[in-house]
């Protein structure tokens with residue numbers, strides 16, 4: 693059994709819906725999700741950092757604010773320097789998701805920030821792995837998977853409405869698929885490390 697930590701920030705609840713679907717995907721793969729809510733910039737991040745250190749894989753989540761991860765998420769990211777100093781997250785798997793109002797909304801910049809955070813820690817990035825819809829833009833609807841066509845991670849789109857109804861079903865299912873993909877990769881990674889150790893190779 694592997695553990696997948698899901699540290700996320702959500703100012704208004706839309707990114708949180710996705711975090712819960714990511715966790716569902718991890719469970720669907722038979723693995724254990726650990727949802728870690730980043731509440732505000734003043735909180736003590738040490739318990740979250742400790743949970744991530746114990747996990748096999750991490751899926752970072754943040755809304756896109758002003759073309760990048762939210763400021764609260766960035767404060768958390770800076771606090772993870774304590775793990776950077778010791779290399780505590782090195783060689784774990786990592787992935788990410790973001791959400792914003794516009795279809796583009798500069799979400800790719802936020803995903804880049806998540807991937808660079810993972811790279812700074814020496815983690816191995818897992819992409820989304822869901823094809824963009826092979827239909828015309830007019831046919832692309834709320835049930836479409838990977839609706840905005842991102843590959844580095846999940847880029848979801850929410851309207852200015854309650855998180856009960858937005859982001860739409862396709863984005864939620866794409867989040868579930870990301871969780872499932874990372875959890876399955878974490879199993880392969882753990883089994884591979886174990887086999888390498890048995891062979892006397894560096895694991």
Ligand SMILES: Cc1cc2nc3c(=O)[nH]c(=O)nc-3n(C[C@H](O)[C@H](O)[C@H](O)COP(=O)(O)O)c2cc1C
Nearest residue numbers: 702703704705706707755757758759792793794797
């Ligand atoms: C301060 C702020 C900045 C935002 N900047 C962007 C942006 O750059 N691009 C965009 O598409 N939406 C932007 N939005 C809209 C949010 O991304 C959108 O409302 C999202 O669903 C919020 O997610 P949350 O409910 O998890 O906080 C911004 C919202 C706020 C509050």
